[in-house]
Amino acid sequence: MRFFLLSLSVIALSFLPGCATSPESKFYTLSAVPVVEQPPKVAQVTIVIDPVTVPELIDRSQIVTKVDANRVSIDEFARWAEPLKSQISRVLAADLEQFIPGAIVSTYPQRVDDNAYRVSVDVQGFDASASGAVTLAVIWSVRPPNRGERISGRSVVHEAADGPGYDALVKAHSRALVSVASDIAVAMRSAMVR
Numbered sequence: 001m002r003f004f005l006l007s008l009s010v011i012a013l014s015f016l017p018g019c020a021t022s023p024e025s026k027f028y029t030l031s032a033v034p035v036v037e038q039p040p041k042v043a044q045v046t047i048v049i050d051p052v053t054v055p056e057l058i059d060r061s062q063i064v065t066k067v068d069a070n071r072v073s074i075d076e077f078a079r080w081a082e083p084l085k086s087q088i089s090r091v092l093a094a095d096l097e098q099f100i101p102g103a104i105v106s107t108y109p110q111r112v113d114d115n116a117y118r119v120s121v122d123v124q125g126f127d128a129s130a131s132g133a134v135t136l137a138v139i140w141s142v143r144p145p146n147r148g149e150r151i152s153g154r155s156v157v158h159e160a161a162d163g164p165g166y167d168a169l170v171k172a173h174s175r176a177l178v179s180v181a182s183d184i185a186v187a188m189r190s191a192m193v194r
Contacts, residue, residue, distance in 0.1 A: 027081040028170045032094030042102035046116040054123045095181030118143045132161035136176040151187045155180045
C-alpha cells in the first residue's frame with residue numbers, strides 16, 4: 001500500500017509543472033499624441049529626421065526601468081514592438097507634422113535632398129522608474145536647407161505616468177516626446193524667419 005501511495009504521489013507531482021505557465025509577453029509601441037489641428041492651405045516644408053541614437057542600455061527589445069541609482073530591471077515579458085530608435089523617429093515625425101503647418105517629415109534621410117530641414121536627435125536618457133515617472137533627455141539640432149546655420153538645443157522632460165504598469169509608462173514616454181518635438185518645432189520656426 002505504501003508503494004502505491006508513493007507511486008501515486010510521484011505521478012501527481014510530475015503533472016504539477018505542466019499546470020504552471022510562463023507569463024504572456026506583452027508588446028508596446030510609442031505613439032504620437034494629437035496636439036493641434038492643421039490650418040488649410042499652407043506652404044510645404046520638407047523635414048528629415050536623421051537616424052536617432054539611444055543609450056545601449058535601452059537599445060533592446062525589453063522595457064528597462066530604473067530601480068534605483070545603480071540598478072535597473074529588464075522585463076523579459078514587456079517588450080517594445082519595434083526597435084526604440086525607429087519608434088522615436090516615427091513619433092517625432094508625426095509630432096513635428098502637427099506642430100509645423102505644411103510639414104512633410106521623413107525618417108529616411110537618403111530620400112531627401114538639400115532643400116530639407118535636417119533634424120538630428122541624440123537621446124541621452126530614456127528613463128522609467130518603478131514609481132511611475134519617466135525622464136527623457138535629448139540633445140537635438142536643426143540644420144536649415146542648403147546647409148544653413150545649425151541650431152542646437154537640449155530638452156529634458158519629466159512626465160508622470162497616469163497609473164501603474166507599463167501601459168502608463170509608455171504613454172508618459174509618448175507625452176515626453178511631444179515636448180521634445182515642440183522644442184524642435186520652436187527652433188525650426190525661428191530658422192524659417194531668418
